[in-house]
Amino acid sequence: MNFQSHKSLLQIRLGKKIALCFIVCANSLWIHAQEITSPNKNISLKFELKEGGVPSYQLSYKQKAVIKPSSLGLELQNLPSFMDGFTITNTAQSSVDDSWNPVLGEEKTIRNNYNELVVTLAQAKNNNRYIRIRFRLFNDGLGFRYEFPKQNDLSYFVIKEERSEFNLAGNHKIFWIPGDYDTNEYAYTTSKISEVPSLMKKATIEINSQWPIKELSVQTPTMMKSDDGLYINIHEAGLINYPAMYLEVDAVNNKMKSHLAPDAVGAKGYMQTDAQSPWRTIVVSDKATEILASKLILNLNEPTSYKDVSWIKPVKYIGIWWEYFVAGKSTWAFGKENNVKLTDDFTKLTPNGKHGATTERAKEYIDFASKNGFDAILIEGWNIGWEDWIGNWKEEVFDYVTAYPDFDVKAVHAYAASKGVKIIMHHETSGSATNYERRLDRAFQFMNDNGYDAVKTGYVGKIIPRGEHHDGQWMVNHYINVAKRAADYKIMIDSHEAVRPTGLHRTFPNWVAQESARGTEFESMGGLAPDHTTILPFTRLMGGPMDYTPGIFQTDLSYYGTGSSQRVNTTLVKQLAYYVTMYSPLQMAADIPGNYERFPDAFQFIKDVAVDWDNSYVLEAEPGDYITIARKAKGKDAWFLGGITDENARTANITFDYLPAGKKFIATIYADAKEANWDKNPQKYTVTKVVVTSKTILKQYLAPGGGVAISIKEGNASELKGLKKL
């Protein structure tokens, strides 16, 4: 279907069910209900005006209800609401089927195929003030948004609350974290919707700078599974100049509704026409693998306006980082003092003797990176201010341009450049975004001057402007400002503790990755549940790449003799599998170099694995249980596969039909040993080279909390010789 006017549409559909509505609702200028289907006809969306002119939509998948009739609208501050009193003054339908190429991604080419319905809704009682609701129905789900066109009687308005309802068809299984304006680093709870209220208190564990929402709510991406086998994911796309959305939960009636993060004075969005909300997304399928493969959120984001993207590159890196969490021997801070100011002379501090980011240490890491083919090293703790950076709601925490006395920026850069290694800058803000913004040009200029082309940003702490939240409109704009300004300096961004992603890496492709969830660092602080990483791809990663920082080989942290009894709750091989299952074009090998040197055969996978891809194949998946994904390296005849399981052992069914037919390939299989186990025996693994073809089927054992990793390449006759065929 191509663009067609409302009139032609009416002609096409007259005599069908639309006509009935047309007669029933004859008091209106236009029809009161509209229905569209997805290109493959599996999904159907119906929009209608309910009694009182209330907008409503419903969504079904293969005739099963996904969203029962649900109201749409917004309440405004000091203005009549956009909740009711609407009439439909125009509708338009269109179809799109095209494709585009992301700068970095899981697929070289992404198909963008949807049918669209745009409804214009006017309020006669408010001087015909009007909005539009735009629905885009893909084969993998629905996106809709509110649009506020420029018009005489609507220029500026403030949102009191968005009231988008998501009335679910049953008491689904739900994978959730508590709604919170300031953190998304909660552990996941798996329950029925009806159980959310009773589990909320337990789920709301203590986290730095948290601000749990008073109203019962969960964060998006929210992953659900219905009793009749539908997988449903609710999130948003293109979060720009608007607060993040949470879902308030009516656990009795299986209803959810939007709840926006407020600002310092309780407002939820300062809007100026033309304006629009982000897209509200509902990805749905009867196959869990199709949820992971969905590109709906990316498709709903705007193409980038960057003219030159040649400087945006995938990065595999190591860093002076994990040792701060586990080794107990090094610190971000240089001095013993716990009260410092940027105006202090840091050469006068009393060295604590444990400062991690020294020139010498940096050179060791550079040597290791260079020797093992890493693109870059991250160095945290290089800059002054760490002595009392946290917990004081302090504004002038860091200046981003002054190194500690024992870190020589120029020398480190020169050494790194001589070894062909980049340094990743670190800009922890301590939540003081105002301080960061006013220093941004200088900080980025400093990076340009000293050869840095990527920065890890951090927002640990209560936000300044005080009263603002990590997920509020002001901070949402802040992260984007940072990305845009970084682009002026050809700098890539990896943000930590920022609002969770919504596919904006399409629009701002230098915002290459984010943390924005409970990542590896928490393995040193209580550990992550073995099923955590089987959930993250269905939740957090729906929005975009995650800098999960995998690759921990030394999982028993008592190893360091610091008295810690913590452990990383995976087998060693599962850490390898993450390089494939946890997509990111910026991927860390997070462990301390010495640990990689102890396991050189396993480390080979990390050295080999790609981080940017031509194609991805989700072979198996069940949220909370397992995921198996294969991917083809960007521009190379090399494939990598990762499979993970939760706390239960399982046998993965691995196919190879994505390989070119008729050829033989060498597969190096990194597998849990039979006796391996995440909590008792994590470092037992086997590395086996075998021959595979596109027809090979592998039943692969995964230990409890374990995984499998496979690298596949073409092999010539001599390489293949002597290898067993699977």
Next chain:
Amino acid sequence: MNFQSHKSLLQIRLGKKIALCFIVCANSLWIHAQEITSPNKNISLKFELKEGGVPSYQLSYKQKAVIKPSSLGLELQNLPSFMDGFTITNTAQSSVDDSWNPVLGEEKTIRNNYNELVVTLAQAKNNNRYIRIRFRLFNDGLGFRYEFPKQNDLSYFVIKEERSEFNLAGNHKIFWIPGDYDTNEYAYTTSKISEVPSLMKKATIEINSQWPIKELSVQTPTMMKSDDGLYINIHEAGLINYPAMYLEVDAVNNKMKSHLAPDAVGAKGYMQTDAQSPWRTIVVSDKATEILASKLILNLNEPTSYKDVSWIKPVKYIGIWWEYFVAGKSTWAFGKENNVKLTDDFTKLTPNGKHGATTERAKEYIDFASKNGFDAILIEGWNIGWEDWIGNWKEEVFDYVTAYPDFDVKAVHAYAASKGVKIIMHHETSGSATNYERRLDRAFQFMNDNGYDAVKTGYVGKIIPRGEHHDGQWMVNHYINVAKRAADYKIMIDSHEAVRPTGLHRTFPNWVAQESARGTEFESMGGLAPDHTTILPFTRLMGGPMDYTPGIFQTDLSYYGTGSSQRVNTTLVKQLAYYVTMYSPLQMAADIPGNYERFPDAFQFIKDVAVDWDNSYVLEAEPGDYITIARKAKGKDAWFLGGITDENARTANITFDYLPAGKKFIATIYADAKEANWDKNPQKYTVTKVVVTSKTILKQYLAPGGGVAISIKEGNASELKGLKKL
């Protein structure tokens, strides 16, 4: 007196009244009361600990009570207060008598002469946490501040409220404006302290973005006069990293106490040791002239740390400005639209045909400035964004680097440079300080690139970060950040709608002037009372220079035929006098050039008058009634005198004893004509040249709402010939 230890002090004072306290309070390690006097012995300060370890001070002038015993202290958030439970653990006295030279000023050299008392106060109940209170007693008054030294148990704290009391000795006459967190542009009310409550509602007139304080309060500088003839001025000095202070008024007991501006979450100051409050200042004298001559506030500010100040220069300027208020024919905005974004293409707007800041208009002003010897012209409305800049709490209002389509920055700069005239940049922020800060480096670089060396900043509107106030700690730091960053680019700042000044132009001498009070613009919006400018030097100007924008010759605004019945409530000559009575090293001739061309003889005074001075002489003054000041131009044998009166005619008693003795000088006297009157006949004046000597005494008539202006220079024999000797 020089530095002396506490022990020697005890030896000196033992046997006097201090000894009594020492015995009475024997439970303490140290004495409980301390007394110091001003260098000239006129003023006496007593500090003591009251029952419960409550700090208290009292102040007297020539044995008259100025401040009766008043408590000092602070309440903290989530920590025990600094209100009581103190013991004195140390005291120290010292004296200073030196001098310094301001970069720009009313005096070439300023004497800094005080006796100091520092009391260290510890709280045994709080682990001996301690503070210091530092008192500096000058011949013209007292400054004191709280100091929070670095110590083990005190690094970070948040002020809930400062509780400094100012218990006055009577029901004084008071010149006041209502306490307000966001504006200081109120008209003054003159009343008894006891009348403040009943007059508050009337005094709280409507002003853009006002936030009147709930508690009955007035703003500082607060000017008072006691029944027994003492002039008392309360303000603060060195307002850095702290909120502005207001005075809560107990109108029954004549008591005042400090009240700080809160931040977005209600906190009143985020402190990190070492830290200190600003100085609380009490200037006192039995002569009103000595209040105006006081340099106490400047002396309490820190010397500048700027190495090079050669680029900071006095500026006399005209501007495309007053026509926006009165002529009704020009606007800041270029387009007719009332909904624009910085991302819009402004060449596509519909021109409103009234845009003021065009290239052509700028050239006309440049011609006028060049012809008449002005240093610079201010051009407001040159940059995109004015169509909807106000009232929308919009963040991205201006970008500071993009001109309207009809204003050619390069061409205007080239033309101005060819004529030896500078352009003053205009950075209105609409209160969106975050937007300004993140663009500051680029805005200042743009100024450097295009030949601007001074900028008028503006803060009309509700502050962003939302919830912050113009006078809160965050904005206080913002204004200073702007000044410091401007210094990096050798740019001078003239801030409008910022927090009122506290002498920081000593520390940041490129922050050359501020508005921060009800200035000339209000003459076009209701008018200023004829006594307004006889009060301002006793209030607003105590803190620093005011960009009052005087020089309005066409005072009857019906002249413009726009239907306005407004008028500037002065005679023409009073406008001339302002160039001397309203001190500023950045001084505007605010009227439209055409009006100056109509009164060339009066305009000559504005062309001649200096704006930077070697010496100033306050000849006569009474707050609310009259002021007469003479000043010697910096580095020149030229003197200028201004005298003003309120709505009443008066005869000024003008002396010339500041002129070198034994010489004859030519005085050009700009005087109100006998029939002149501010409201009926403002433009009648005489210009007379006479000969004066240091012994001359002139009884000069000032019309109701009128003034007098005199320029004095040495004259050679031929010039003196024929002139009448006064």
